[in-house]
Structures are given as C-alpha cells and as structure tokens.
Amino acid sequence: MAIRYYSPMVAAAVGFRFVLVLFGGDLHLASRPEVSTPLTSLRRLAEGYWLKQASMSPYSGTLRAPLLAPVADFSLDVCILTLQNLGASMLIFIAGLAPLAAFGYVMATHLSLYPAILIVPVILLLGYGPDAPPTKLLHLKSSSASKSDMSEYDKRTTLKVQRFSWTTVLHFIFWLFIWSCYVLLLSSIILKKVGGLNEMFEKTYGFILTVKDLSPNIGVLWYFFAEVFDFFRSFFLIVFNMNIIFMVLPLAIRLKHRPCFLAFVYTAIVAMLKSYPSAGDSALYLGLLGLFANELAEMQFTFFLFFGYIGVSLLSPVMHNLWIWRGTGNANFYFATSLAYTCIQTVLVVESVSSMIKHDRKLRLLVTS
Template structure:
C-alpha cells in the first residue's frame, strides 16, 4: 500500500466531510432512493431512544435494525451525536480500504493461476491476460469507484445503515479472498440475521472453502447455521425478547411497509388484490434469493468471487427494500473484471439507463408527491427502467466472462468455413 492509497482515502473522506456540512445531507437522509424502512437514520435514532428507555423497539412497526447494532451505537447516538457524520465517514473509508486490500490479493491470485494455465492459452490472448500493471491499476480503480461514486458518497452523508452493511460485505469479500473461514462465517451469519438476503453468499463461501469435498461442505453449512443461531441468541440477550426476529427478518419477508423505493416490490403489492399477496410474496422472495443461485453457482464454480459479485448485484436489484447505496457497492467491484471489459457490449446503453433514470427519479417524485401532476406509474416507470439497466449490466458482465474464458483457450480469431466466427448470446 503506497502513499497514493492513503491520499485517495483522505480525499474520499474529505469529500464526504464537505458534503456532510451542506444542506444536501439532511435532504439525502429523507430521499426514498437512499433511505428505506430498513436503513433510515431517523428510524435507527428512534430505535435507540426506545431501547434506552426500556421500551421494546419492535412492538410497533417503525424500527427494523438488529438489537446488536442498536445497542452498539446507542452510546454514540446519545452522548456524541455531533460526531455521527465522522463516524459514518470512517466506516465508509474502512470499507474502501478493505476493498483495496481484497483487490490486491485477488489480482495476485489471478496472476498465480494464470502462470499455471498459460501453457494452454492461445497465442493472441495477451490483452485478455492479467499483466504486472494490473496489481496497481485494478485496486486503484476499485477504491476510486467506491470512494468517489456519487451513490456511495450520498448514502454516507445521509447516514444510512447501508454504510454498515457495505462494511460487513467488504469484510466478507476480504476474508473470502484471504481464505479466512471463521471470520467469513461470522460476518455472513450476522448480515443474514440482520437483513436476510446475504444468505445466498453461502454459495461462493462453500466453493472457496469446501474444495470439492461434500463432507467439508456439509460441515461448513452446519457451522454457518450454528453461527446464525449464536448471532440470534446474542440479539435475544440484548432485548430479552424474540420480537426482533419478526421486526427484522419477518418485516423483510412479509414486506409490510409499502413505502416507494427503487425496487420492484412496492408497486406490485400496492396494486394487486390482497388474496394474491401470499403467492406474490413467495414468488418475489424466491426470485431475490434461490432462483438464480444454483445455475450461477454451477456456471461460476471456478470463479467464486465473480459469483459473489453477481449475487450482491442481484440482491441490490431484487431485494424488498433496496437503496442506491447497495448499487454503489457492487459497482465498485466491477474493476476486478477489467479483463472482461473488452467483451462488454452494452456499456453505453447501461450508462444511459443509469444517467436518465437517476435524473428522472427526483423530478417524477416531485411531480407525484408535491405537484400532484403525476402518479405512482411515473415514478415506478423510472425505477423499473433503472432495474432494467442493472440487469443489462449484470448479464453483460456474465456474458463477457464466458467469452473471455472461451477466447483465452481457443483464440480470439476462429475461422469457420473461411469466415471469422462470432459468439452470439441466444
């Protein structure tokens, strides 16, 4: 880690500190694109106040943060509220540092794997291979993509608990690449009990640590279940009640709050007939968790970190209460797959989707809620287009990876009947 790394961290922290002192910060904390019922700073404040006064925060339907987080942050919220922006900035900077360290280790591993496989590579594939400069370029791109992405910056200055989630996910990625099983299990169990959807990350964890051993995989799965139970018991001792399970996991699964967000749940559950609710709940939650898990795990069994990246991206699209902070996190992981960019064909389309839809969300929200000259269809249309752009990005990355793997071993120019062949997605 050189001086440039620390300069980037300081600059990223300075950018966040500057915007925390502007009127933009409280406005972002109230925007539905960033603050959801799960990560809202105001709801966390309310939960800490209730907990400090001996009232069960989960008796109502307002607080949905885990008791351990509420208890851990209660002293800071109650005694030093003026230092809260700095606290969130430090957490976000730590997330960037973990992603940088993870990237360094990842590039080193890919270069070692490449040295073993190079004899099998085709002759014209040098540009598809990791080169010595990548150990500097890729980690720098990752840290820049996280620290200076407007989505992560605004999520931080809005003091949403997505900052905490991003820190835990970054630590999970770091431990996954470093081969640290126990920390991986503990942080994944904590995030699973806290927000449900990270349970799908057990798949890349098993691919890394089971080493094609079914017995070892079963043992790790049992350890994960035990870790989840221990985290749940720790939450119980904070509250002396199991109400938090319904207030966190139950609230997410049953989707009780229909507040609009950038996701796909709220509009459907607002418009549909009540007797279809159970069917849609099961369908939407399956789509957000296990539907893509098995096929992606089979296809990406040799690339567990790419599998983890794709699963985090799919979580950001299909979870019940997504926010733009979740999107910013997985966008920072895309530079890891720099060697696939050559085959990504929809970059301009995705960029246009993101730019136009993110610009329209604020305007359409104002027209709907304040001006009264639009309705929910307008705002949902923008969020639906935004989700479509994310799906384009994820599928483009997956297909680019498949094409790169094929070209590495078969060459970039393949002739069939005297004409250059093309790999086409059907």
C-alpha cells in the same frame, strides 16, 4: 471497463464522497427514498434505540433493523458505524480469513435476509481459492504443456489450483456456528423482557418477506403490491421471494470456477429483486466491477449502462418531487424511473455473465490452439 480508467474513477468517487460530506445536510439524504428505506432508515433505528432505553420493545415502533438488538446497550454511533462499514463482507472473503469471513457473513445476514445466498460463493471461494479458469482448461493446459518443456513442478502447481480444500470450509462453518450462536444469544439476553427473538424475527425477516410497508423506493415491489388484489398477494409473494432462490443453483453450476464473480452476480440480483432496495445496494456491486476489469473489457452496452445509471439518478429525485411535493405528477412518474432502473440492472447482469463466459471460452480456444 479498462484498467486505465480505474484511477480517474477512484478519484471521482473520492471527490463525490467529499461533496456528500460537505453538503449532505442540505440534500436531506436521510429522507430520500433512494437512500433511506424501512430497513436502512437511521430515524427508525434511533426510534428503536430510544424505545429500548425506555425499557420498551424496540420493535413496538417502526424499527425493522435487527442489528439494534446486539448493540443496543452500547450507543447509536456503533450501529451507524457498523452499517457504514458492512461493505467490507466481500474483501474479507477474498482474503480467505475464515473467522472474519464468518463474522461478516453472520452480521450481513443479521442485517438483511438476502445475503444468506452468498453462502454458495463463499464456500467456493474458501474451497477453491480466488477466481480461476475452469478445471477443464487447466487440464488442457497441463496436457499441452507436457508435450513441451514444462517441468513436473509446474504441472503439479497448475493442477493444484482447482483442488477443493475442505479444511478451510469446515473451519468457516465452525466459526459460522460460533458467531451465529453468539449473536442470537446476545439478542435473546437483551430482548428477554421486551419481546424476545420471536418478535425480532417476525418484525424483521417476516417484514422483509411479506412487504407490508409500501413506501416508495427505487424497487418495483412497492408499486406492484399496491396495485395487486389482496386475493393474489400471497401467491405473488411466493413468486417474488422464490425468484431469487431459483437463480442460485444454475449460476453456481456455471460459474463455480469464479466465486468472486458469482458473488458479484448474486449481489446484483439481490439489489434488483429485493423488497426494499436502496442506492447503497447498487454501490456495492458496482464497486466490485473493478475486480473483473480484464474479463469484462469486451462487455457490450457499456455506454448505455453508464448513462442509464446517470439518467435514473437524476430523474428519480425529480419525479419524486413532482409527485409528492409539487402535485403535478403521480405515482406512475416515479415508478417509471424505478422500472427503468430495474431494466438497466437486468442488462448489466446479463451482459456481465455473457462476457465472462465468452472470456473463458476464448481462454479455452487459446490453450487448445
């Protein structure tokens, strides 16, 4: 991806948004499995809201979104607005504003359990600052420049970039504790007479981890757990849920000098392996690609990835229609597009990480030469 293509892409994205606004009602997006999942369905959110208004547990229906608890006494519009603007959890982190970053992290984790792994890049970002070359590269740059006419001020500035700031991190942790207590306290007050926090955790986070709803979506877990024997279900639940956690530490060690890119990789992995993915998850990490236009300029398979995403976007509703409405297909038709979608995301993650590592290696060679 080159910077010269950024403006046309922004214009295309804005134009596509206007098309959805004008013709979204005719597309019935609220019922599309690519957009609406058990965790993001506005219909389920509305159902839980009206159950709460009737002095009943909002989780006695099909609601799964935990966000309803803190804002149920305001209006449904507040819930929708919060859901639509959540993607702004990453811009605040980059700005380094600890209180707002903590609030965004708490709300993102409250909506879905998976953003909890972003605590690693957030701490690295607040401690080290934005993405920068590796520490060894900065030391090499300083040592090589010391042989020339580099001033002492420039040397101190170069080496100061990689010093970890515990003050900002502790400030973030403090506000993280404050916002967490506030959300849990407000949730417990609102849900005191209709189930409490235990039911909220069981029907939301427990629902995410156990994959009880096997409604078709663009992920692969719904099909896998529909076919697997019940005897092996618990084992594979542990495997799939731990698969994301196993990738956190190795990637953090290798990409600790690039916390923004590390957050992008984590977001892409979550969108690929979460139990109930949607197109919005992909839109988030694809939107972050513009931050690394220079570093990923030499990424391979961009043609394949671009048309792969377009192909899956076009084939997914077609296969779903053939299976559900026309009856001329079966679940394998729709699952094939989901499997292709997962493969495309895997290629994107692998190639982007490889390109970033190659970019850092080239920087090191340029400095040493």
